[in-house]
Amino acid sequence: MGGSIIGGIILSGGKGERIGGKKPFRIFNGKYLINYPSDVLKSLNIPYVTVFAKNSIDLDKEKEYLNKYKCIISFDLIENKGPLMGILCGMRALNAEWFIVLPCDCPYITKESIIKLISYIKISKKDNLCIVPMHENGFIEPLFALYKRNSLHILNKILMEDSNLSLRYFISYLNPFYIKVEELDKSKKIFKNINTIKELKHG
Numbered sequence: 001m002g003g004s005i006i007g008g009i010i011l012s013g014g015k016g017e018r019i020g021g022k023k024p025f026r027i028f029n030g031k032y033l034i035n036y037p038s039d040v041l042k043s044l045n046i047p048y049v050t051v052f053a054k055n056s057i058d059l060d061k062e063k064e065y066l067n068k069y070k071c072i073i074s075f076d077l078i079e080n081k082g083p084l085m086g087i088l089c090g091m092r093a094l095n096a097e098w099f100i101v102l103p104c105d106c107p108y109i110t111k112e113s114i115i116k117l118i119s120y121i122k123i124s125k126k127d128n129l130c131i132v133p134m135h136e137n138g139f140i141e142p143l144f145a146l147y148k149r150n151s152l153h154i155l156n157k158i159l160m161e162d163s164n165l166s167l168r169y170f171i172s173y174l175n176p177f178y179i180k181v182e183e184l185d186k187s188k189k190i191f192k193n194i195n196t197i198k199e200l201k202h203g
């Protein structure tokens with residue numbers, strides 16, 4: 001498989017409990033939530049994989065999605081393991097040196113912010129295995145971040161151990177290159193996720 005330098009992973013395998021399920025296919029401003037990151041990656045010609053839950057949440061909508069975007073589709077190998085499982089399955093399905101990891105619920109994402117994020121790759125050091133936006137208060141945005149393929153063996157190990165499956169724990173092994181959130185978006189709106197019906201209706 002010929003690998004591109006940059007690939008995308010759209011995480012769409014959560015339970016969407018707070019929104020009442022089927023989060024990727026909830027409609028926000030006339031579009032499915034999942035179409036927002038998909039449209040941005042597509043417009044940038046970045047190959048990407050969308051990782052759904054192990055058990056399909058809506059086969060018809062997933063098929064419709066595949067037909068529209070013709071991207072790679074993957075499913076979690078094991079259910080209920082959280083975003084790390086999605087990242088692992090995404091990295092295994094697509095060959096790239098760096099992966100832009102995005103959630104399915106980021107309707108304020110912009111093309112410019114992704115271009116900016118990618119631009120940090122050349123500034124990062126060889127041993128920075130991820131590039132992660134950080135807020136002034138120290139809060140990080142690991143689901144709007146870049147991960148190097150070299151981190152795959154660490155991810156594998158963590159998922160095998162099955163003790164701490166948090167993104168923070170994973171990142172603690174990656175010598176992160178932190179960037180200020182404002183560098184990607186002064187308004188910081190791109191990081192806003194949609195978790196409830198109320199947010200779906202009112203943003």
Ligand SMILES: Nc1nc2c(ncn2[C@@H]2O[C@H](COP(=O)(O)OP(=O)(O)OP(=O)(O)O)[C@@H](O)[C@H]2O)c(=O)[nH]1
Pocket residue numbers: 011012013014015016017018019023051052053076079080081082083085086087102103104105143193195
């Ligand atoms: N592939 C995969 N993605 C996941 C998993 N858990 C969460 N995600 C994704 O990670 C992103 C952030 O998760 P949340 O905002 O908590 O979404 P969620 O888990 O579906 O929603 P809640 O059940 O309300 O927490 C979303 O895009 C989810 O689809 C998982 O087990 N597998």
Ligand SMILES: [Mg+2]
Pocket residue numbers: 014015016
């Ligand atoms: Mg969740």
